[in-house]
């Protein structure tokens with residue numbers, strides 16, 4: 001049995017940076033947990049604290065139910081693979097993989113057996129006699145994983161192990177890694193900034209932003225019902241369309257969601273209608289993924305948005321049309337850029353800062369700041385920095401018979417749209 005529990009763990013660097021901010025997370029026995037977030041959000045710091053390479057500033061870490069903060073890294077039964085792993089250049093593949101066993105005094109016979117079976121599982125059984133310089137990048141990465149896994153650790157930590165490889169190899173190794181860890185039943189925490197990697201590999205995904213856990217759930221859960229606007233914007237390709245809407249309630253009939261000149265009507269019997277109705281007269285953010293939009297003929301009645309194609313992207317198996325429907329988009333940034341090192345106050349902090357601030361005050365914030373950030377001001381703030389004309393991503397057939405400037409109407413699957421309030425929290429009936 002191998003479990004990981006992080007209890008309210010915070011890591012503050014000496015310069016005041018909150019790398020990890022009150023993180024609570026449980027990883028179950030045999031689970032493949034992916035920690036996802038943009039560069040700088042604190043993922044590596046989390047792994048390094050679990051491995052014992054860094055100490056938390058506050059909070060507790062339990063492995064198999066026991067507190068481990070007093071244990072040295074080598075006593076934690078953990079193996080870790082980094083992005084920038086180094087193999088011993090003068091040793092063969094077999095010697096590299098077997099090295100941890102040699103260190104712990106395993107005899108050559110059993111050692112060779114273990115190395116052979118690990119190398120077989122990783123598809124490098126044929127190259128055991130080669131030196132690292134005679135291997136491809138993918139083979140070297142497999143050797144690094146073999147060396148980590150050969151001691152049969154209870155817990156396997158992987159920090160962006162695939163990010164230095166080209167994309168074809170990455171896809172291949174994703175399946176191999178999950179296959180191998182499931183076969184061995186080893187509890188795994190896998191760090192990546194790549195949402196596609198997270199969704200394809202994980203049993204559960206934990207999404208972080210600036211050290212703060214935003215959401216955790218199975219890939220289906222976090223994709224279908226993202227807890228925050230940030231998670232909604234982070235997951236999926238093309239990105240979720242996020243439109244600003246004004247809410248007008250027509251009691252017992254419908255709720256009008258007005259996007260500029262156009263509107264969608266949420267029927268009163270929609271299970272989410274009452275929750276959305278609380279925002280009567282206010283603005284919310286409506287999220288519509290491309291798969292909730294179906295091109296229709298212009299006369300089609302019902303839940304339809306109309307606009308003109310601004311530009312087209314051809315992806316081979318499909319095309320994406322970006323449609324100008326006269327709506328305003330909310331842009332969530334910091335999706336890939338490193339976050340500013342410290343949670344420095346006010347003016348330059350973007351949506352993320354605002355969202356986070358409303359959840360909990362930042363480390364260096366004056367008590368009054370939060371009170372001043374009234375609900376109404378949030379979207380105004382967004383407006384100055386983060387609104388722009390919406391370009392609604394719509395999936396079309398490959399090489400469709402339309403071009404930029406063409407009119408296009410799309411039916412909206414109302415049951416598949418998402419609602420977020422101005423603080424970025426999901427508006428929903430009964431959060432999961």
Ligand SMILES: Nc1ncnc2c1ncn2[C@@H]1O[C@H](COP(=O)(O)OP(=O)(O)O)[C@@H](O)[C@H]1O
Pocket residue numbers: 013014017018019037038039040041042043044045046339340341
């Ligand atoms: N040893 C360190 N000293 C000071 N700041 C650090 C140190 N390591 C990381 N940081 C900072 O902590 C934050 C989180 O870093 P990290 O955990 O490496 O993020 P990620 O792995 O998600 O890219 C970043 O702002 C980073 O600059």
Ligand SMILES: [Mg+2]
Pocket residue numbers: 040043044045159
């Ligand atoms: Mg990192």
